[in-house]
Amino acid sequence: MSSEAQEGQTSNKITCTDVTCPVCGLTCDDIEVEVDDVSVVTRNACIMGDAKFKELRSSHRITAPLINGKEAPWSDAIDKAAEIFVNAKRPFFFIGSETATEAMSVGIEIAEMLGGLVDGNATICHGPTVMAIQDVGQVGCTLGETRNRADLDIYWGANPEDSHPRHLSRHSVFQRGFFTGQGRFGRQIMVVDPRRSTTAEHADLHLQLKPGTDFEVLNALMTILNGFEPHESFTEVTGISREDIYKAADMIKDARFGVIWVGLGIASTRGKHYNASMAMRLTQLGNKYGKFVILANRGHCNVAGFNEVLAWQCGFPYAVDFSTGEPRYQPGEYSTVDVLRRGEADALFCMCADLGAHLPKRAVERMCEIPVVSIETAEGPQAFISDVVLPGVLDGMECEGTFYRMDNVPCYARSFIDPPFDFTKSNEDTLIQLRDAIKRKLAARGKTTETVEGAAETGSKATTLSEEEYVQRLDTLLSQPQS
Amino acid sequence: MEIILNTGGTAFQGACVKGGRKFTDEYTQEAAYCDINPEDFVALGKPWLVKITNEYGDSVVLQAKKTDRQQKGEIFIPRGPWANIVVTTYTESTGSPAYKNRKVEIEEGSGPVLGPVTLMKKYYSKRTNRTGRTPAEGGA
Numbered sequence: 001m002s003s004e005a006q007e008g009q010t011s012n013k014i015t016c017t018d019v020t021c022p023v024c025g026l027t028c029d030d031i032e033v034e035v036d037d038v039s040v041v042t043r044n045a046c047i048m049g050d051a052k053f054k055e056l057r058s059s060h061r062i063t064a065p066l067i068n069g070k071e072a073p074w075s076d077a078i079d080k081a082a083e084i085f086v087n088a089k090r091p092f093f094f095i096g097s098e099t100a101t102e103a104m105s106v107g108i109e110i111a112e113m114l115g116g117l118v119d120g121n122a123t124i125c126h127g128p129t130v131m132a133i134q135d136v137g138q139v140g141c142t143l144g145e146t147r148n149r150a151d152l153d154i155y156w157g158a159n160p161e162d163s164h165p166r167h168l169s170r171h172s173v174f175q176r177g178f179f180t181g182q183g184r185f186g187r188q189i190m191v192v193d194p195r196r197s198t199t200a201e202h203a204d205l206h207l208q209l210k211p212g213t214d215f216e217v218l219n220a221l222m223t224i225l226n227g228f229e230p231h232e233s234f235t236e237v238t239g240i241s242r243e244d245i246y247k248a249a250d251m252i253k254d255a256r257f258g259v260i261w262v263g264l265g266i267a268s269t270r271g272k273h274y275n276a277s278m279a280m281r282l283t284q285l286g287n288k289y290g291k292f293v294i295l296a297n298r299g300h301c302n303v304a305g306f307n308e309v310l311a312w313q314c315g316f317p318y319a320v321d322f323s324t325g326e327p328r329y330q331p332g333e334y335s336t337v338d339v340l341r342r343g344e345a346d347a348l349f350c351m352c353a354d355l356g357a358h359l360p361k362r363a364v365e366r367m368c369e370i371p372v373v374s375i376e377t378a379e380g381p382q383a384f385i386s387d388v389v390l391p392g393v394l395d396g397m398e399c400e401g402t403f404y405r406m407d408n409v410p411c412y413a414r415s416f417i418d419p420p421f422d423f424t425k426s427n428e429d430t431l432i433q434l435r436d437a438i439k440r441k442l443a444a445r446g447k448t449t450e451t452v453e454g455a456a457e458t459g460s461k462a463t464t465l466s467e468e469e470y471v472q473r474l475d476t477l478l479s480q481p482q483s
Numbered sequence: 484m485e486i487i488l489n490t491g492g493t494a495f496q497g498a499c500v501k502g503g504r505k506f507t508d509e510y511t512q513e514a515a516y517c518d519i520n521p522e523d524f525v526a527l528g529k530p531w532l533v534k535i536t537n538e539y540g541d542s543v544v545l546q547a548k549k550t551d552r553q554q555k556g557e558i559f560i561p562r563g564p565w566a567n568i569v570v571t572t573y574t575e576s577t578g579s580p581a582y583k584n585r586k587v588e589i590e591e592g593s594g595p596v597l598g599p600v601t602l603m604k605k606y607y608s609k610r611t612n613r614t615g616r617t618p619a620e621g622g623a
Contacts, residue, residue: 023501047494051502060503123578131577162494194489195559196552211487211557211584239554264491268582272575299492319578335578357505357563360570360580361541361606368607378503381564384603 012037020413021049022098022396024164025298025406026143026171027413035417046165056397056417060378063420066389074423081349081373081388082437086445088347088371090323091116094336096353097300099375099392099427100401100413104302104309106431107351110438112314112322117345119336120306121353122318127331128267129296130307130317132276139283141293142407143170145257148177149291152255154190156279157214157265158297161198167297172259173202188251192217193265205247210239212270217245218278224249225285253289260286260294298406302395305404324477340366350374352392352427356381375427390430393419399426484526487557488535488587490566500563506599514563515596516546517589520553527591534592535560535569537585543568544592558589564602 013036021028023046032043033053040057042050055061065077072080085091093111095104095118104120111118122130146153153172160167168174176183184202191203192214200206209217216238220230224246235241252258260283266275279294286292298304307317314320316329319336332338336355339345340363348355348367352375356364367385376383377392395401396413403411424430496513504510517533524547527533535558536542543565553559560566562582573581597605 048497048501051498051504055501055503058503060506119578124580124582127579128577159491162497163492165494194554194557208554210554211489265583268579269584270575270581272577272579331578332574332576335574337572337574337578337580338576341572354500354505356603356607357500357567359567360572361568362539362572363580364567364607378505380500380503380505381599381603381607384600385607 014416016416019416020396020403020411021045021052022301022394022403022413023049023052024301025304026164026166027301027403027405027411028166028170029411033416048165052394053397055377055394058378061420062376062378062383062389062391065391065423066383066386068387077388077390078433078437081390081434082441084347084371084373084387085110085114085116085349085438086441088114088116090345091347091349092336092339092345093118094348094350094353094355095120095306096351096375097121097303097306098395099302099352100395100399100403101302101305101309101410102401103351103395103426103428103431104306105313106428106435107349108310108313110349110431110435111320112327113435114438115323115325117319117321117323117334117339118310119319119334119339120310121300121303122307123331123335124337124358125264125299125303126267126296127318127335128272129262129276131273131331132280134317135273136277136280136284138280139287139293140295140407141259142409143295143405145293146259146295147171147175147180149179149257150259151180151186152188152190152251152258154192154252154258154260155199155203156192156260156262157267157269158261158263159193159195159197159199159265160261160263160297161202163263163299164297167261168199168202172261188255190248190251205244205251207240207244207248210237213238214266214269214275215271215278218275218282220245221249221252222278222282222285225252225282225288252286252292255286255290255292257291258286258293260292261297262294263297264299295407302403304406304408305402305410308404308408308410337363340364343369346370348372350382350386351431352376352395354380354382356383356385375430390434391421391424393424393426393430395427399428401426401428484523484589485586486523486589488537488569488585489557489559489583490562490570491559491583492562496561496563508598510563511596511598514561515565516548516561518548518550518553518559519589520555520557521549521551522555523553523558523589524549527589530591532592532594532596534590536588536590537569537571538587539571541568544594544596546596547592558587564599565597568602568606 019031034041191200283294314327319334321334374386398419
């Protein structure tokens with residue numbers, strides 16, 4: 001992967017090749033971008049990628065900090081944001097996915113320092129799939145293997161034509177890989193979706209199930225693969241004919257290399273992580289017949305990166321609470337929607353994610369009651385409900401960083417242009433400035449930051465306790481009444 | 484009429500969001516509609532607009548779109564602030580709300596389809612909501 005900037009004919013025109021796209025989980029790294037003073041032209045980018053690159057020269061870009069909707073000096077905005085979090089008893093840090101892992105790491109550090117909660121986009125995306133990975137385990141591979149080897153692509157609750165427009169052409173259906181030189185003609189395509197989606201139009205077999213019956217269909221497939229008959233009520237329950245389910249089982253048996261691409265169709269419907277667990281068990285069973293893998297179609301650019309960073313910083317993939325001084329993980333209790341619905345968080349930090357547009361109404365209503373600080377690049381629902389808006393830097397364009405692709409492969413994204421302001425160089429820089437402002441405020445109030453600084457350097461505070469202290473601390477925690 | 488709601492992303496809605504065009508009429512065009520199966524569409528009286536109401540009584544008015552991509556008894560609304568008025572916070576202890584497969588009421592609607600700014604002002608104005616909610620309103 002290389003990026004080269006050349007001076008074009010116009011003095012301010014820049015042409016860059018092999019640019020990494022910061023939009024969806026595919027992290028395409030073959031984008032060409034031409035930028036001059038007024039316009040942006042892209043090649044190879046999809047409709048969403050093109051829209052994102054055009055943000056470099058858009059009229060609606062937020063270029064100055066906003067406090068209560070009015071432009072304010074950068075130092076005032078950072079000060080106000082730090083004040084909000086120092087005053088909060090239960091601050092919540094939502095680390096969005098359209099930013100690099102380096103920035104995420106600092107965000108998690110601030111949450112740990114303040115004893116707050118931290119969560120990321122996975123919580124409203126493939127969180128249940130991540131829980132299933134913990135339950136069952138994932139047989140996975142990289143996208144390179146799927147493009148070169150897969151002769152059966154199963155899209156389960158996924159519609160990549162819309163969510164990942166280049167998925168079919170780069171990594172699956174139409175790609176002519178090393179062992180898949182015939183492209184579409186060498187591959188079988190199965191789509192499992194209650195809608196006749198645009199992806200379903202490419203399918204050799206479309207299982208148009210009733211919503212919420214993924215678990216039953218997965219179970220029936222496993223039953224057939226194990227040599228038994230599915231229950232007689234199968235068609236009535238799922239809406240799929242017995243002929244079709246047997247055809248699906250035969251396609252799995254015949255495959256040399258099969259991939260199940262799971263989308264939000266299984267993670268957002270009833271059953272959630274149980275559906276995903278069953279899909280992973282089916283994958284394991286598929287390996288009796290050929291090579292079988294399962295990959296999650298992660299929607300946002302670096303949503304996999306958040307799981308990775310949080311896991312190597314505190315051991316858990318999402319929904320973490322630091323209020324007891326050590327990380328505790330419990331989806332449903334410390335996850336964003338649940339915390340907001342219960343009215344628990346009393347200050348919210350939202351980085352590079354439009355929660356205002358993408359959370360259910362009852363959760364957004366809580367955000368209207370508490371102070372909200374956001375990093376945003378454009379006007380929208382999140383900026384609308386924010387007390388403080390810090391202008392966002394476009395990662396992979398205006399600053400370099402690391403993105404985790406949907407197969408958990410880290411990709412390094414270079415920058416090729418400077419941000420339109422000079423008060424911050426990157427979202428990581430913004431967060432470091434915020435972290436330092438919070439530390440100064442804590443010190444001014446006589447709260448020592450030594451322990452928290454120590455915790456940040458050595459990982460969790462629990463690791464520095466002696467065994468006796470640890471037992472004592474556990475006793476104290478357990479003796480407290482449960483709220 | 485009771486019907487099953489599914490929400491999800493589309494490429495055009497995605498392009499609006501990624502391109503920062505979240506406070507434009509284009510976003511309304513791409514996200515404030517409801518896909519309905521032809522049979523259900525006729526049963527509803529071939530409406531121009533539909534009103535979707537969830538189990539909490541929250542409701543939103545959307546453009547009605549007839550399409551055979553939907554099965555009978557199901558509707559689809561693109562991801563966005565309109566869909567999320569009626570998406571519930573029920574997460575089954577996973578953190579992920581009920582974006583898909585939740586029963587809602589659908590009927591012929593009247594009144595305008597709100598633009599994104601008007602919608603935000605109507606439902607989420609900070610000043611009016613500062614008074615707080617009763618526990619009953621906050622529960623799922």
